[in-house]
Amino acid sequence: MLEQRHTASGEDSRTLWQRIRNEPRPAVLWLAGLVGLLLLEAGAIIHFSLQILSAVVTAGLGDGQLSIIANAVTASDQIPTLLSRETIPNQGYWNGQRWVGTFLGLSPAVSWATRATLIYLYSFGLLWWLWRGYRIYRDRYRQADWTPRDDQIDRFANHTWGKFGLFVVISFLIMALFAPALGPTTFVQNIQDPYEHQIQYFNDETSTVESVSVGQANLDASSRGNPDQNVGIMSYDRYDRFHPVGTMPLGVDLLTFLAYGARVSLFIGLSSIALAGFIATALGLITAYYKGAADLITVVTSDSVQALPVIMLAILFVVVFQDTAIAEFYSGAVLLVILFALVYWPYLWRSIRGPALQVVEKDWVDAAESFGQAPRAIMQKHMLPYIVGYLLVYGSMSIGSIIISVAGLSYLGIGISAPMPEWGRAVSAGQPYVASVSWHITFIPGFLITLVVTGLNAFGDGIRDAIDPQSETSSGTEEEVTTGGTGA
């Protein structure tokens, strides 16, 4: 690629905009591709942004101010979106000759598989396009020929185990993000208000199309361990609904349940680690820069927090706060976010303390101090970039522990309140049927947790090897302790 560069390295003082004007073709093509990809999902993007806007406005102004935004949200549903169940419906019935109501008259199974495959293709395609954009920028438009970050990224790109982790993590993200479109049915219809929704089906005896409430249909589609009452993996129930990974004991579609459960897990994991990471970074920079008393106080506090048994504290915490207002946000997920942020920051702080202490000894920090830069600027500009990578390593591993803990709590019946799906609750619901034909109810959620946690660990390993190639030969003791999990 280097020979294609039109500029002599190091001598280039033009702005990015000038460089693009000089050679517009790759940038324009890339941008056109991006716009095209985003247009396919325009409806979903607008809908999503408006929903966030309305949530913000509700929080700021209270109800009543919302009619315009509410109308806009409703109107945005009309914008065609490629990856939605309206475009590719999978709910239909067999009228004796052909499928009615499904995508192109295909069977519900094929329709659903088409939609799911498209969702994954689209998402990975979009990400690949963004990656390509980065490569174009780096090869053609960036001022610097080379930055240390390039080496880290290239090392990660050659790290098979890390890439496997990234693949698993992205698949999990897509599952959570596209939960409404990925499941064969929706949360509201299938889980929250099943008796307020009707579906049509073809009654073989009377040869007519009849309708039945989803709640009733669910009861007839339950999986309870005996061959007469089981809707297993890749099978239809008697109302011609397709269940890719079977149903639960009360007839709820397991994949829909799992997809929404992924959302909750992801929300809790990401938010609490973001919050904990923020606390840890701030403290890590301050303690490394000032040392002394600040460091000592933080050491003692973090030791104290780490001496608390996490699962037991969580059980006590959730029960004590169960009737407060904060426990009502997102079925209790916000409460868990606060808890895990408060419990996990010491682990993250420990992991960045060493690197932060090393960075502060560097000459460039000294130099910045000597020409009078403010401590805050030194920390943000000259220290932060070197410790963010470590945060990513331990953050991704800690998310795994948090996902397991949350699932463990909901297995015990606390934490995330029903009907909001959570993977641990599926494990618990299927417990009586593990060694029967309905084994899927317990097995699949647990398998998914194992897969996601393995993926997060592999991703963390990959990043660690990328930012710190020597780490493989140095002792990995400390970090193993910090990511040892909670025992859930």
Add this chain to the structure above:
Amino acid sequence: MSRWRYFARRVVLSVPVLFFGITVVFLLIYAGPIDPVSAILGQQYTPSAAARIRRNLGLNQPLWQRYIGFMMDVATGNLGQSWVIKPGQPAFQVIWNFAPRTIWLGFWSVLIAIFIGIPLGFYAGLNPNTGGDYLASFGGIVWRAMPNFWLAVILVSLLSQSEQIARVIGLQFSWSSWLVTTDVVTPPNLRFFSDPLGAIRSPQQWWIIPGSDGSFLAALKQIIPAAVVLGSASMGNEMRIGRTAVLETINSKYVETAKAKGLSSRVIVWKHVFRNALIPLVPIITGEAFLLLGGSVLVEYVFAINGIGWLFFQAVRQGDLPLAGALMVLFIIVLVSINILQDLLYTIIDPRVGYDRE
């Protein structure tokens, strides 16, 4: 800083740690949004009973006075009493009655993890990049990522149905009647321990054939599945660290020197590699205590072992908050003591401590 001064500093620093932990517990239970009295009484709420409990718990005093009283009680070893689970019994007595089964479980899970995890890790480290290494390493990674409660649920179901499953593959096997007859999900009967002399006097009853007091073998067989599950995360950790530690030691200069001297690989492995590779495993083994205490709630719940983890969950669920608080305080004390023990081990095993560690 000398080694022992380092150790002394760690011990002194653990005092504020204890203080903090116990304060958090106090605040959660007595200053949190839930009223301990109505939690205790639940459906049977009457004003007179509430007033009695309120007086008994000292809830009429201001918060700071209660806090000082609570701290003094903990310092003098008084953990209060149970109100719902065993009304009127001192909390310490209740915990004492439930603890043996958890200790039995914890003992075996540590032992199994050590005796499977470390040898596997050392094997992988001594034969790096072979098929066996990859299998062991990958197995360890996945094994570590599995949620304990899920593993426990699967194991319980498989063991309860072992007869039907064995028949499918043409075998005659039933876990519950294998060696000695036991149930899969019941607490182990540990009463045989109250008669330690029985181990010599009537060895058959004590060790093997379970009578009304149970036997060693029966109790062991009942605890093994739970212990394997509870030790799973630690087993994976020990394997990984063991592998890295061996790899690191084997590539170090003194091992090269030993090789150059012409020592046999047996002596090198056992005398030089093995001992040094054990050092980084110390925090892993002591760190297991955290996993065990936390995990015991879920594992004991699934296997229906009424140990202290199970007791804690029941106490929280049934509103016996004073008992739950007492358990938390006890756990924190145990964890801090284990941390001190870890520092002591470090100080003894690793002469470099205090030099490169702060």
